[in-house]
Amino acid sequence: MDTLETRELRYFVAVAEELHFTRAAERLGIAQPPLSRAIRQLERRLGVTLFDRDRRGVTLTGPGRVLLDEARAILDATSAAARRTRRAATAPHRLTLATKAGTNHELLQKLLEAYAAEPGAAEVEVLLCGMGDQARMLRDGRADVALMQRPFDDLAGFDTEDLLTEQQVAILPAGHPLAARTSLTMAEISDLPDLPVARWPGQDGSYEPGPGPEIHDQSQLAQLIALGHTMAVLCASSRSWLWSAHTAVPLTDAPYVSTVLAWPAHSRSRTVAGLVRVAAGR
Amino acid sequence: MDTLETRELRYFVAVAEELHFTRAAERLGIAQPPLSRAIRQLERRLGVTLFDRDRRGVTLTGPGRVLLDEARAILDATSAAARRTRRAATAPHRLTLATKAGTNHELLQKLLEAYAAEPGAAEVEVLLCGMGDQARMLRDGRADVALMQRPFDDLAGFDTEDLLTEQQVAILPAGHPLAARTSLTMAEISDLPDLPVARWPGQDGSYEPGPGPEIHDQSQLAQLIALGHTMAVLCASSRSWLWSAHTAVPLTDAPYVSTVLAWPAHSRSRTVAGLVRVAAGR
DNA sequence: ACGTGCTGATACCCCGGCGGTATCAGCGCA
DNA sequence: TGCGCTGATACCGCCGGGGTATCAGCACGT
Numbered sequence: 001m002d003t004l005e006t007r008e009l010r011y012f013v014a015v016a017e018e019l020h021f022t023r024a025a026e027r028l029g030i031a032q033p034p035l036s037r038a039i040r041q042l043e044r045r046l047g048v049t050l051f052d053r054d055r056r057g058v059t060l061t062g063p064g065r066v067l068l069d070e071a072r073a074i075l076d077a078t079s080a081a082a083r084r085t086r087r088a089a090t091a092p093h094r095l096t097l098a099t100k101a102g103t104n105h106e107l108l109q110k111l112l113e114a115y116a117a118e119p120g121a122a123e124v125e126v127l128l129c130g131m132g133d134q135a136r137m138l139r140d141g142r143a144d145v146a147l148m149q150r151p152f153d154d155l156a157g158f159d160t161e162d163l164l165t166e167q168q169v170a171i172l173p174a175g176h177p178l179a180a181r182t183s184l185t186m187a188e189i190s191d192l193p194d195l196p197v198a199r200w201p202g203q204d205g206s207y208e209p210g211p212g213p214e215i216h217d218q219s220q221l222a223q224l225i226a227l228g229h230t231m232a233v234l235c236a237s238s239r240s241w242l243w244s245a246h247t248a249v250p251l252t253d254a255p256y257v258s259t260v261l262a263w264p265a266h267s268r269s270r271t272v273a274g275l276v277r278v279a280a281g282r
Numbered sequence: 283m284d285t286l287e288t289r290e291l292r293y294f295v296a297v298a299e300e301l302h303f304t305r306a307a308e309r310l311g312i313a314q315p316p317l318s319r320a321i322r323q324l325e326r327r328l329g330v331t332l333f334d335r336d337r338r339g340v341t342l343t344g345p346g347r348v349l350l351d352e353a354r355a356i357l358d359a360t361s362a363a364a365r366r367t368r369r370a371a372t373a374p375h376r377l378t379l380a381t382k383a384g385t386n387h388e389l390l391q392k393l394l395e396a397y398a399a400e401p402g403a404a405e406v407e408v409l410l411c412g413m414g415d416q417a418r419m420l421r422d423g424r425a426d427v428a429l430m431q432r433p434f435d436d437l438a439g440f441d442t443e444d445l446l447t448e449q450q451v452a453i454l455p456a457g458h459p460l461a462a463r464t465s466l467t468m469a470e471i472s473d474l475p476d477l478p479v480a481r482w483p484g485q486d487g488s489y490e491p492g493p494g495p496e497i498h499d500q501s502q503l504a505q506l507i508a509l510g511h512t513m514a515v516l517c518a519s520s521r522s523w524l525w526s527a528h529t530a531v532p533l534t535d536a537p538y539v540s541t542v543l544a545w546p547a548h549s550r551s552r553t554v555a556g557l558v559r560v561a562a563g564r
Numbered sequence: 565a566c567g568t569g570c571t572g573a574t575a576c577c578c579c580g581g582c583g584g585t586a587t588c589a590g591c592g593c594a
Numbered sequence: 595t596g597c598g599c600t601g602a603t604a605c606c607g608c609c610g611g612g613g614t615a616t617c618a619g620c621a622c623g624t
Contacts, residue, residue, distance in 0.1 A: 002360075002361055002365070003288060003289070003360070004363060004364055005287055005289065006285060006288050007285070007582095009360075010285075021600080021601060022600075030583065030584090032600095033584080033585085033603080034582065036603090037582085037602085040602085046367055046368060046371075047368065048367055048368055049371070053600090053602095055590080055591055055600095056591090058601085061371075063368070063370040063371040066370040066551065067366075069551075070363030070367070071363065073359060073547075074359050077352065077355060077359060079284055080352065081353060082286055084348050084349075085332075085345045086328060086330055088330075088347075088348040089328075089344075089345040092344055092345075156441040157441075157547030159438040265439030266355060302571085303571080303573095304570095304571075312611090312612065312613090313612065313614080314572075314573095315573075315612080315615095316612045316613075318573060319573085320611080338620090
């Protein structure tokens with residue numbers, strides 16, 4: 001009745017992404033006619049037109065866009081399911097925790113120590129990944145839990161446990177006039193001509209256009225701030241790695257940042273549950 | 283390679299739930315041999331043993347339990363995908379909002395009014411359901427958004443927007459000695475021999491054992507409290523429907539309750555987004 | 565000890581459906 | 595008006611899912 005097979009969803013997503021049956025077919029490694037037929041069958045079974053095929057190409061209909069979102073999530077979930085099942089078999093007492101460079105290191109260390117002291121604790125493998133990669137790692141099953149930051153990271157679809165909430169601070173060169181202030185507002189530090197804010201790479205590795213220098217790690221950032229070339233807005237715990245050439249000034253109107261432990265919703269894994277229990281201090 | 287077909291997942295879940303191949307097969311409406319073969323194929327493809335079949339029946343292995351969680355979520359997601367796609371086609375400008383009896387009615391009314399005033403607002407259908415049903419409605423695609431309460435409802439897997447946070451109050455018969463107090467603690471009102479706390483039905487419609495009366499709606503509760511037979515702990519906005527025979531006393535140590543608007547993670551639906559934007563006051 | 569009834573696994577067959585090739589049909593364009 | 599491109603249709607072959615019949619292990623009974 002309403003049994004969307006994953007094969008159909010794969011086909012549908014390919015067509016929806018290419019908006020071109022022939023190209024989608026060769027991407028899938030099949031011929032075009034079976035693909036056309038599969039999509040037609042899907043449309044007939046759902047009783048819904050998913051694509052408009054008029055002169056000048058193929059476009060998604062409204063319901064088609066809805067299904068595209070759902071199908072992508074389902075396909076992610078199936079490959080995640082396979083991966084997690086295999087990992088549960090090959091490494092039954094191992095837990096992969098994804099974190100990104102720049103999240104509170106002491107917090108993680110304390111968490112890991114506390115968890116290791118638990119009876120029956122699993123071996124925890126820490127996976128460092130780039131900005132925003134944790135969500136993908138969690139979604140596709142390559143990680144079991146992740147350290148993430150609200151409101152920066154997209155926590156939709158995960159269960160979370162708050163670990164720490166902290167203020168944001170502006171990291172300035174010690175010699176800069178604003179470094180003498182005891183607090184600052186976002187307005188005061190945005191668009192400073194002599195101190196453009198540093199730019200991190202996005203999910204795809206590219207940089208947004210802007211005046212600030214392009215950076216990709218913390219040591220680089222530290223160097224550039226010390227040289228007086230840039231500044232950055234980070235959470236208060238970043239103070240731990242500052243140099244004497246840096247000054248951290250609290251930002252009164254920036255949103256508070258929570259570091260949270262996140263894991264796939266409804267994971268009933270005993271190992272994940274154990275780590276979460278420790279993290280929650282219970 | 284790692285293409286779990288939904289048919290395989292359906293079969294797997296059936297066996298995992300029945301722990302009996304023959305019964306699972308007849309539940310699926312197929313014969314037992316093809317089912318055994320399908321599970322064997324799945325195990326071979328994953329390279330993982332999902333069931334232990336020894337004398338004395340079939341049991342799930344550790345990896346099997348992992349896959350069961352994942353498979354259930356995936357099957358829910360596929361039927362939700364089909365339902366949402368169909369609804370997007372048949373009622374493109376309609377939104378179903380799930381709420382449970384007892385959640386703040388004024389809040390909902392204000393939200394609906396504000397949304398209706400938006401240009402291009404969709405028609406909103408309000409669906410009243412029992413305790414904890416909203417999550418299922420949202421997950422299986424029968425609802426697009428839901429009003430839920432933290433920490434009571436399970437918000438895992440949803441995106442949320444906080445609407446209102448409020449204190450909890452004890453609703454007592456006006457004549458009761460404790461009704462004269464200006465505040466109470468949880469300890470003071472638990473296990474009162476003369477005022478047992480009322481019991482709501484669980485997800486399956488059954489009641490936990492306890493001394494209090496079994497109730498199933500608000501008017502029943504109001505009646506029983508007025509008669510001095512029971513009491514209840516509810517959020518502060520419940521004051522709006524109290525009678526003169528009721529008294530609400532703030533509970534200083536009960537957790538605050540947030541009424542939140544919840545929707546499926548990563549829903550990019552324009553109609554849902556519109557309602558959320560209004561709810562967020564943006 | 566031996567049959568009996570239960571389980572799931574195996575063997576074999578059949579047919580529906582998936583994927584392939586060949587071809588058609590609409591449409592833009594030189 | 596042909597040419598090139600698109601997706602749709604027609605037809606065919608074969609793999610694989612599902613069926614029946616049967617086997618094999620194991621806990622019972624007497």
